[in-house]
Amino acid sequence: MDRSDLLEFERNSEIAEFQPGDTLRVHAKVVEGERERTQVFEGVCIRSQRKGSSSNFTVRRVTQGIGVERTFLYHSPRVERVEVTRRGRTRRAKLYYLRGLTGRAARVPERQRYSERKIHSY
Numbered sequence: 001m002d003r004s005d006l007l008e009f010e011r012n013s014e015i016a017e018f019q020p021g022d023t024l025r026v027h028a029k030v031v032e033g034e035r036e037r038t039q040v041f042e043g044v045c046i047r048s049q050r051k052g053s054s055s056n057f058t059v060r061r062v063t064q065g066i067g068v069e070r071t072f073l074y075h076s077p078r079v080e081r082v083e084v085t086r087r088g089r090t091r092r093a094k095l096y097y098l099r100g101l102t103g104r105a106a107r108v109p110e111r112q113r114y115s116e117r118k119i120h121s122y
Contacts, residue, residue, distance in 0.1 A: 014081035015074065020045050020095050021088025021108045024059055026072055027080040038080060041070055044088065044108055046095040050074075060098060062106070067099060087111040 018024060022045050030039045043061030046069070055074040060067060072079050088108035098106050 012074070012079070015079065016082055016084045018045055018048075018057075018082065018084050019088075019090075020048055020093055021090035021111075022084050023086035023088065023108075025083040025085055026059055026070075027082070028072065029078045029080060042085070043068075043070075044095070044098065046098055047093070062102070 023043065024045050025040055025042045027038050027040055029036055041059060041061070043059040046058050046060045048057040049055060053075060056071050057074065058069055058071045060069045062068070087110060089111040090108060095108070098108075
């Protein structure tokens with residue numbers, strides 16, 4: 001048994017439920033010198049690892065043609081809040097293949113809600 005298994009963490013209510021493929025806005029605290037400010041990092045969640053105290057998720061975005069990935073800890077006090085802007089439809093848990101794609105090919109299709117789908121009656 002690992003020591004981290006004995007620790008129980010309160011779930012941060014400001015972190016929304018999300019899956020890989022969802023577009024997230026992560027509000028993280030950044031320390032610059034003696035000042036502390038909130039920085040928003042928006043991108044596609046490419047992986048989520050749930051491992052107790054070391055649970056983390058990785059968000060990827062492309063800025064000016066350069067891919068930037070950032071990994072955040074679920075239980076970190078530096079993560080203020082996570083918002084889901086789009087729900088993505090994916091067929092796998094780890095979206096590492098997005099690293100090799102650019103432009104439109106790197107888009108994840110949006111997941112439709114049940115009420116928005118067309119229901120045909122024959």
